[in-house]
Amino acid sequence: MLSNRQEIRVEWGDCDPAGIVYFPRFFEYFDACTNALFESAGFRKAEMLRRYGLVGIPLVEASAQFYAPASFGDTVTVETRIVEWGRSSFRVEHRLYKGSDLRAAGQEKRVWAVPDAGSEKGMRGGAIPEEVKARFTS
Amino acid sequence: MLSNRQEIRVEWGDCDPAGIVYFPRFFEYFDACTNALFESAGFRKAEMLRRYGLVGIPLVEASAQFYAPASFGDTVTVETRIVEWGRSSFRVEHRLYKGSDLRAAGQEKRVWAVPDAGSEKGMRGGAIPEEVKARFTS
Amino acid sequence: MLSNRQEIRVEWGDCDPAGIVYFPRFFEYFDACTNALFESAGFRKAEMLRRYGLVGIPLVEASAQFYAPASFGDTVTVETRIVEWGRSSFRVEHRLYKGSDLRAAGQEKRVWAVPDAGSEKGMRGGAIPEEVKARFTS
Amino acid sequence: MLSNRQEIRVEWGDCDPAGIVYFPRFFEYFDACTNALFESAGFRKAEMLRRYGLVGIPLVEASAQFYAPASFGDTVTVETRIVEWGRSSFRVEHRLYKGSDLRAAGQEKRVWAVPDAGSEKGMRGGAIPEEVKARFTS
Numbered sequence: 223m224l225s226n227r228q229e230i231r232v233e234w235g236d237c238d239p240a241g242i243v244y245f246p247r248f249f250e251y252f253d254a255c256t257n258a259l260f261e262s263a264g265f266r267k268a269e270m271l272r273r274y275g276l277v278g279i280p281l282v283e284a285s286a287q288f289y290a291p292a293s294f295g296d297t298v299t300v301e302t303r304i305v306e307w308g309r310s311s312f313r314v315e316h317r318l319y320k321g322s323d324l325r326a327a328g329q330e331k332r333v334w335a336v337p338d339a340g341s342e343k344g345m346r347g348g349a350i351p352e353e354v355k356a357r358f359t360s
Numbered sequence: 361m362l363s364n365r366q367e368i369r370v371e372w373g374d375c376d377p378a379g380i381v382y383f384p385r386f387f388e389y390f391d392a393c394t395n396a397l398f399e400s401a402g403f404r405k406a407e408m409l410r411r412y413g414l415v416g417i418p419l420v421e422a423s424a425q426f427y428a429p430a431s432f433g434d435t436v437t438v439e440t441r442i443v444e445w446g447r448s449s450f451r452v453e454h455r456l457y458k459g460s461d462l463r464a465a466g467q468e469k470r471v472w473a474v475p476d477a478g479s480e481k482g483m484r485g486g487a488i489p490e491e492v493k494a495r496f497t498s
Numbered sequence: 499m500l501s502n503r504q505e506i507r508v509e510w511g512d513c514d515p516a517g518i519v520y521f522p523r524f525f526e527y528f529d530a531c532t533n534a535l536f537e538s539a540g541f542r543k544a545e546m547l548r549r550y551g552l553v554g555i556p557l558v559e560a561s562a563q564f565y566a567p568a569s570f571g572d573t574v575t576v577e578t579r580i581v582e583w584g585r586s587s588f589r590v591e592h593r594l595y596k597g598s599d600l601r602a603a604g605q606e607k608r609v610w611a612v613p614d615a616g617s618e619k620g621m622r623g624g625a626i627p628e629e630v631k632a633r634f635t636s
Numbered sequence: 637m638l639s640n641r642q643e644i645r646v647e648w649g650d651c652d653p654a655g656i657v658y659f660p661r662f663f664e665y666f667d668a669c670t671n672a673l674f675e676s677a678g679f680r681k682a683e684m685l686r687r688y689g690l691v692g693i694p695l696v697e698a699s700a701q702f703y704a705p706a707s708f709g710d711t712v713t714v715e716t717r718i719v720e721w722g723r724s725s726f727r728v729e730h731r732l733y734k735g736s737d738l739r740a741a742g743q744e745k746r747v748w749a750v751p752d753a754g755s756e757k758g759m760r761g762g763a764i765p766e767e768v769k770a771r772f773t774s
Binding site for chain 3 (some may be wrong): 652653656658659660661663664666692693694695696697698700701702703704705715742749756757758759
C-alpha cells in the first residue's frame, strides 16, 4: 500500500499555554497529511474534487492517541496510509514521530461525498472509482 | 453525574470550502465544553491550574463520530459529562445537537497532569483530589 | 450608527505558549463580531449571502493595535460598528475591552463581493443595496 | 538586510466557505514567517526565548492588505524582512506571492518582551541585544 511521509514544523500558533501542541491541531496535521497522501498518488485535492464532482472527503469518524507531547519548534514526521477501502468510504492511519519516537497516532474514516440535493445533509457517499483505489495499491 | 449544556454558534471561520464545520473545530468545541463543565462545577480552568499546580488536563485519547454536518450560521448545543474517574485520568463524553438532531459525538480521555522535571514529557499524571471528583457527582 | 457589543470568552485553544491570546485569534474574534453586527441589524450572514447572491464580504485591509494582552479565562467585550459606507465597500471598527480597560482595537475594510466568472479572482465588488445601509444608520 | 522566503501550502483547513484563505490565517502565515526569518538568522524561536529570557516577541500592531485571494491547493511564497529596529521593538514586513503575483502584504510591530512581575501585563519591552540586530544586517 502506498504510504506518504510528511514533515511538519510545530508552529508557535499550534501550541497552547502548556507549551505543547493543542490537540485539535494534531487533527489538522492529519487532515493535511491525508491530502498529501492523495497528492502523492497523483490526486491533488482541489483537482480531484472537480474531476470527480466531489463535495469533499469528509470524516465520519476520527480518533487519536497522544503518547507524548510535541512542543513548539519541534519538527515531526507523519506517516500516512490508507488501510481499508470500502465502496464509498475508506480508512486512513497516521503515525506521528519525533525522530524515532512515536508521539501520536490517528485514524480517520472518510466518505467519498458527492452532492445530493435531495438529502438533508446535501451530500451522500458515492462509489469510489477503481482507478482511484488502484493508484494506492500498485 | 453533573452535566453541562453549552450553546455554540458555528462561525464562518469554523467552516471549510464545503461550507461545513472543519472537523478539527469540533474537537475545539469539545475542549471548550470540557472547560465549561469544570467551570459549572466551580473550577474555572485558569484558577484550577494554579490551585492544584497543574500543567493542564491534556488528552491521551480523543475520538469523535460525525453523523451529519453543521453549517455556518447554525447554533448547536453540546451536552458534556464526565463518565469515568480514574486515579489520575478521567473520561469525558460530548453529544452535539442541532435542535433535537444528534450531529456529532465526542469522547476524551484526559490526565490530571502535574509538572515532572525528571520526565522527558515534563509532566506526569497526579492523583485527582477527591474534592474535585465530589463536585461532579453530587 | 448601529453598534453591537459581543462578549467573548478567551478559550485555552486561543492562547499561545506565553499564555495570552495568539494575535490572529483577535482577527477571528473581530470577524465573528462583524457577523454579529450584521445579524443585530437583521442580516444573518448565511441568509444575507443567499439573498443578495454574495460570495462573501471579504477583507481588503485589516489592522489591529494590541494595547495589553488578554489571557485564558478572560471574558472580553467587543464593541463593533461600521464607520464608513462606500459604493461597494465599507469600514468596520472594533474595540475590545476587559472590563473598562481597552485591550485591543481593530479595523477592517470589506467588500460586498458578488461572483464574477470573468474575473481572475472569481469575484468583484457589487453595489451595496441602500436597504442594507439603512438598517445600520436608523 | 537579511530576508527570508518561505513556501506555504494553502491547506483545506485554512479556507472558508468562499473557498479562499480565511483572512486570520494570513496572519498565522506571517507569524510563522517571522519565526522562520529569525531561524534563518540563527535564532530558533524556542532557543531564543530561553537564551534571552523572553516571554515572546508579541505584537503591538499588525496590518495586512489583501489584493487577491489565495485558494485551497495554492502554493504561495512569502518574503519577509525586518525593516526597522528600535530599542525594544522592531517592524517586520511580509509580501505574499502566488508565482510573481502579489496577493497580500503584511506589517507587524513586535516587542522584545521580558517578564515583569510588577507590571499588570506581566511583561515589558527589553533592550534588543546588538548581537541579535547584527545578524539581520550583515
